[in-house]
Amino acid sequence: MKELKLMKGNEAIAEAAIRCGVDGYFGYPITPQSEILEHLMLEEPYKKTGMVVLQAESEIASINMVYAGAACGKKVMTTSSSPGISLMQEGLSYIAGAELPCLVVNVVRGGPGLGTIQPSQSDYFQTTKGGGHGDYRLITLAPASVQEMYDFVELGFDLAFKYRNPVMILSDGAIGQVMEKLEVEDYKPRWTDEYIKKSFPWATTGKNPGEDHAIITSLELDSSKQEQVNIRIQKKYKECEANEVRYEMIDCEDAEYIFVAYGTSARICQKAIQLGREKGIKIGLLRPISLWPFPNKILEEMAGKVKGMLSVEMSAGQMVEDILLATKHKTKVDHFGRLGGIIPTPQEVLNALETKIIGG
Amino acid sequence: MTEEIIIAGFGGQGVLSMGKILAYSGIMQNKEVSWMPSYGPEMRGGTSNVTVIISDERISSPILACFDTAIILNQQSLDKFEETVKPGGMLIYDPNGITRHPERKDINIYQIAATDKATEMGMARLFNMMVLGGFLKYKPIIQDEFMEKGLEESLPERHHHLIPDNLKAVKIGAEIIKPYHTL
Amino acid sequence: MKKEDIIKPENLVYRRTPVLTDNVMHYCPGCGHGTAHRIVAEVIEEMGIQEKTIGIAPVGCSVLAYNYFDVDMQEAAHGRAPALATAVKRLKPDFFVFSYQGDGDLAAIGTGETIHACNRGENITMIFINNGIYGMTGGQMAPTTLEAMKTSTSPYGRELSMMGNPLKITELLAQLPGTCYVTRQAVHTPALVRRCKRAIRQAFENQKENKGVSFVEIVSNCNSGWKMTPVAANKWLEENMLPYYPLGDIKVSK
Numbered sequence: 001m002k003e004l005k006l007m008k009g010n011e012a013i014a015e016a017a018i019r020c021g022v023d024g025y026f027g028y029p030i031t032p033q034s035e036i037l038e039h040l041m042l043e044e045p046y047k048k049t050g051m052v053v054l055q056a057e058s059e060i061a062s063i064n065m066v067y068a069g070a071a072c073g074k075k076v077m078t079t080s081s082s083p084g085i086s087l088m089q090e091g092l093s094y095i096a097g098a099e100l101p102c103l104v105v106n107v108v109r110g111g112p113g114l115g116t117i118q119p120s121q122s123d124y125f126q127t128t129k130g131g132g133h134g135d136y137r138l139i140t141l142a143p144a145s146v147q148e149m150y151d152f153v154e155l156g157f158d159l160a161f162k163y164r165n166p167v168m169i170l171s172d173g174a175i176g177q178v179m180e181k182l183e184v185e186d187y188k189p190r191w192t193d194e195y196i197k198k199s200f201p202w203a204t205t206g207k208n209p210g211e212d213h214a215i216i217t218s219l220e221l222d223s224s225k226q227e228q229v230n231i232r233i234q235k236k237y238k239e240c241e242a243n244e245v246r247y248e249m250i251d252c253e254d255a256e257y258i259f260v261a262y263g264t265s266a267r268i269c270q271k272a273i274q275l276g277r278e279k280g281i282k283i284g285l286l287r288p289i290s291l292w293p294f295p296n297k298i299l300e301e302m303a304g305k306v307k308g309m310l311s312v313e314m315s316a317g318q319m320v321e322d323i324l325l326a327t328k329h330k331t332k333v334d335h336f337g338r339l340g341g342i343i344p345t346p347q348e349v350l351n352a353l354e355t356k357i358i359g360g
Numbered sequence: 361m362t363e364e365i366i367i368a369g370f371g372g373q374g375v376l377s378m379g380k381i382l383a384y385s386g387i388m389q390n391k392e393v394s395w396m397p398s399y400g401p402e403m404r405g406g407t408s409n410v411t412v413i414i415s416d417e418r419i420s421s422p423i424l425a426c427f428d429t430a431i432i433l434n435q436q437s438l439d440k441f442e443e444t445v446k447p448g449g450m451l452i453y454d455p456n457g458i459t460r461h462p463e464r465k466d467i468n469i470y471q472i473a474a475t476d477k478a479t480e481m482g483m484a485r486l487f488n489m490m491v492l493g494g495f496l497k498y499k500p501i502i503q504d505e506f507m508e509k510g511l512e513e514s515l516p517e518r519h520h521h522l523i524p525d526n527l528k529a530v531k532i533g534a535e536i537i538k539p540y541h542t543l
Numbered sequence: 544m545k546k547e548d549i550i551k552p553e554n555l556v557y558r559r560t561p562v563l564t565d566n567v568m569h570y571c572p573g574c575g576h577g578t579a580h581r582i583v584a585e586v587i588e589e590m591g592i593q594e595k596t597i598g599i600a601p602v603g604c605s606v607l608a609y610n611y612f613d614v615d616m617q618e619a620a621h622g623r624a625p626a627l628a629t630a631v632k633r634l635k636p637d638f639f640v641f642s643y644q645g646d647g648d649l650a651a652i653g654t655g656e657t658i659h660a661c662n663r664g665e666n667i668t669m670i671f672i673n674n675g676i677y678g679m680t681g682g683q684m685a686p687t688t689l690e691a692m693k694t695s696t697s698p699y700g701r702e703l704s705m706m707g708n709p710l711k712i713t714e715l716l717a718q719l720p721g722t723c724y725v726t727r728q729a730v731h732t733p734a735l736v737r738r739c740k741r742a743i744r745q746a747f748e749n750q751k752e753n754k755g756v757s758f759v760e761i762v763s764n765c766n767s768g769w770k771m772t773p774v775a776a777n778k779w780l781e782e783n784m785l786p787y788y789p790l791g792d793i794k795v796s797k
Contacts, residue, residue, distance in 0.1 A: 005394065006384050006513070024634050032399055052633045057659035061626040064619065064656070067628035068599070071617045074634050094620050117399070178422045179380070179395035181387050193635075204631070206594045206613035206638065213564075215601075215609045217618035270420030345425035 005182045009033035009149040009175040009217045012182055013079060013105055016153035018045040021071075021190040022103075023074035026065035030084045031117040032173040033107035037079075049190055058116065059084040063091030063104070070100035071216040072194040073203030075157050079105035081112060081173070084125050085131075092166055093132030098219030099202075101160035101163035103153065104138075105169040107176040110314075110341035111210055113231030118341025119173030119264060124318035127170050128292040131199040135230055137237050138168040139244065140291040142262040146180035163240055164202075170291060172314070174264040174343060246289035247298060251277070258302055260323055261312040262288050264343060269312050271346035276353065283353065291319070296326040308357035314342070314348055332357055361416050363501050364424055368409035368441055369433025374488030377514070378431075379410035382492065385502045385510025386414040394422040407436050414501055431495055438462060448543065452495055462540070469540040470498065477536050478529070486529035493533025562588045564613045573773025575763030576604060578730040579672060580611055582740040583641065586747055587614060596639040597631050599624040603645035604678040620763040622653025625660035628667045639750050641668040646687040647677045650712040653688075655711065664755035666719030668746040671713070671758065674765040675784060682768035686710040688786055694768070709787060713760045723754035725794040729762045729785070731777040742792075754796060762788050 007015065014036045017025060022340035027037045037055060045051035052069075062078045069076030080088065085106045095102055106127065110120035127140050139159050141152045149171060156167040197205040207213040220226040251273055252258065259269040266287040274348040276283040286302060286309075288295050303309065308331055320335035326331055336352035338344045344352075365382070369375045379395050386393040397427070404453040411427075413419050429446045432438045432453040438460070445451050447466045456475035472494040478487035496502060502510070507530065511523050560583035570576045587596050593614055600608040602621035609616035619627045624642035632640040638777070649657050649671050676694055677683040683696040689709050691700035701709070717725040725745055728739035739761060746757035762784050766776035 004387060006380070006387055006395070024630065026630060052630075054629070054633060056626070057655055060623070061629075061656050061659065063642035064623035064626040067620075067623075068630035070616055071627075072597070072631055072634055076630070076634070091623075098618075173399070174396070175422060177397055177399050179383060179393075180419070180422070181393055197648050203619055204597050207613065207615050209594065213613050214615040215618070216616070217609060217654055219606065219618055264423070267421045268423065271424070274420060326703070343423050346421055346425075347425060 001302050003184050005184055006159050006179050007146060007182045008035055008177055008179050009143070009146045009171060010107065010177070011039045012146045012150040013153060013169070014039035014043070015184055016150040017077060018043055018051060019185055019187050020154040020157065020350035021049065021075065021188040022051055022153075022157070023190055024054070024065075024069045024076040025078065026054050026056050026069070026076070027078050028056050028059050028062050028080065028084060030081045031331065032109060032176050033055070033079055033105070035079050035176070036105070048102075049187060049355070051190065055056060059087040059099065061093065063088035063248040066089055066104070067095050067098070067100060070095065070102040071098070073205055075191070077103040078104070078204070079107065079140070081107045081109045082111050082120070085123065085126070088124075089132035092138065093134050093136060094218050095166045096119070096132075096136035096138070096233075097134060098216050099164040100166070100216070101157070101164050102166050103156040103160055103169065104166060105171060105250060108170065108172040110339065116341035119314065119343060120339070120341055121172055121263060121265060121314040121337075122316070122339070123170065124291065124315060125324045127168050128294070128322070136233065137240075137292055138166055139163065139240060139293075140168045140170050141246075141279040142170050142174060142289060142291050144263050144266045145175070146178060146182050146285060147355040149175060150182055159244060163236055165240075166234065170263070172264050173341075181270070206238070235354065243296070244290055245293050245295050245330045247295040248287040248289060249298075250285040250287065252284035252286065254282050256282045256307050257284070257353060258306050258309045259283060259312050259349070259353070260288070260299070260309055260319070261285065262291060262319070265312045265314055268344055268346055268349055272353070275346055275350050288319075294322050294326065299323060299326040300328060300330065303330035306331055306334035310357050312344070312352075313337045314344070361501065363414045363429065363431045363499060364427045365412045365414075365431065366409060366441055366444065367412065367431040368407065368425045368437030371408040373408070373433050374485075375408045376410050377489040378492050379412045381489075381507075381514050382412050382414070382511050383501065384514040385507045388503060388509040388513065389506040391415060392417060392418050392419050396422040402528060408433065408536065409437065409441075418512075423480040431491060433491070437460060441508065450498060452491065453535070454491065466543070468498075468542045470494065470537050472533060472537040474533060474536070477532065483525065483529060486525060489526050489529035490533035490536070493530035494537030495532065497534040497537055528537070560584045560588045562593050562613050563611055566610045568611055569607060570604065571767045573764065573766045574604075574777065575674070575730045575761065575772075576672065578736060579670065579739075579761050580608065581668060582730070582736060583643070583743055584612060586740065586744045589744070590747060592639050592737055592747070595637070596641070597635070599627045599631070599642040601642070601644040602647040603648045605643055605645060605672065606679065608643050622648050622651070623656055624648065625653065625656040625665070628669070629660050629663070631667045631679070631754065632665055632667050636666075639668070639747060641747070643670045644672070645678070646671070646673045646675065649765060650686040650710050654712070658716070658719070660675065660719045661716045661719045661756045661758065664723075666750055666753045667756060668743075668750060669756060669758045670743070671760045672763050673760055673788065674763045674768070675709070676765045678753045678765045678767040678768050680769075682765075686712070687788075689783055692783075711788070714793060716756075716758055722756045722794060723796040724749055724757040726758070726792045727762060727788060727790050729780070729781060729786040729790055731764060735790075740775065760788070762790070
């Protein structure tokens, strides 16, 4: 049974966690995402579904609690905002190294340092290129609405368990704070311990008599063995690149110019497209939903058809580097962004297209 | 139909909750809605504003730079948002505490003395609902029955006994709003 | 006399517990880790909880503890074992959960996780090996290094005004309402091994009653790091470590 609600993006994350049968949430308050932990505590899911909710002493503790929960084969998650996510990088690297599934949400605010509590998209590099040490990737989903904040929790866990790899929902302060209409689903039961034991033989679910004990570790002191681990992980990432690219195209059929934008920027661009089309400029939007794996193929294809692309990001120009790699100089590509927590207006975005791409 | 609204005033004036009731009522009427607050230190006692969009279609940007309607509840907000009303658009303001009145000639401006009226009637907490009633008189995008449902959804159950008073305040608002400058 | 005539149950005076694997331990000869591992494993065997126990290994000399305990094991990042143990116990409350950490791991980089797991009263057993030195990285100063003790990063001896004081974290944790059993033990003599094993048994038994954290410090040696023979290291331990870190129960809640 579906139900309609009016909810903030942050609340939608919490609601989705409860309803899709998450086993544990471990987090630490930080603006602009504290509503997630607040909503969870208010809803008391430990009474509804048996879900564990714990306010940890730090982001470092949170991500390590997630590591341990994931190691038990449980659906566990944490959420934070940029400075807190920086603290979690060591843990994320260990989780990727130990090949554990989990979900992490970053409701991005502007940096560097303490920066601002206002929305930003300046953590793109950190998220899509790894973030912590070692060769690893985070499967990265970028929601552009409250509904997607909700939907990507379950999708995120599906991908995390399919690939045994951490998944990041890369959101921002604006999507976290905005309230929109949200369709929620009925509560799903959590996985039983029997199901987990049967489905995930790698997990620490208690040693079976006569069988080897389970070990969760990212340590391998023998380099020849460690290289095999790295090769196996990279093979998994290739599979992920082949199967998990997600994107949305809006008004692209007749478009001469393309905005490439994700999250809040993609919403601004939709309004800018309306303003542009009123003036007779045929603009479309290519919205990457998975930032890693990145939609390279469609971007290259579109590059052969249009007169130019503008990457619109609330950063100094991060995703634009991936667009340049994908489009192989087949079309003109430039970047427009506002920094420091400023959200560009639709008019500004249209002006940038006109000066940097059309007139430039 | 798409109506893009900014509501701005002091924290504690019920700016955010007015927007929330409007958005909830929109959902009840099967519209697409978005509610985007300013957040941060502003939340704690200073100025507060929220962008509300009600539409028949999928909403593009929840963050906007210009609006069909500005509902203004203090001087700082008037100074900041008067210029953001689209030409031909609407500005509603409560003259309480206002020393510099709006000056635009290309928009419709209405005054609603809701602070005074609400205080006089001993309904100070329902001041924001009066303002909402004034807005709906000129932009009847929400029907009464859906407003009632919107209140039911957005208020916690322990406050449901206050719904009749809320609806009364909406009615009074529609009665006391008056044109200040119209096209 | 044939071999079979000797290997009979009635002749058995010592048997390796099946809760330890067949892997050869990498610890230096004379190190206390091997003994500590054995008595933890024996307690798990005697309580019949091998299939219901999850252990957390640290970073430090005992980083490979997961290869020796034949129970399901997780390897933690440096200092984070109490956070891992917290999550495992909360998500699997019918399991026995223990963490095993050294002094650098538990009392320096992981102090925050240690204090907060204890303060929340997580229903876990924490084993803390205190040998006053960073063994694995080659003998650097630890938070528990004694005054004037020489290490590779205090080559002229620990100078308190410059390097701070040796940390009695166990006494500190005993102050927290979340700990139910806090004790300091040692394993360098047979009598102390037996006493320590009783303490570890108690620390695991407490989990059955959801009493909060049971914390067992084991004052141990590091003959390699201390640059002594095992016999000299044990003597040095008695003469120097035990006066500052006295053995015995510090807190026993009813």
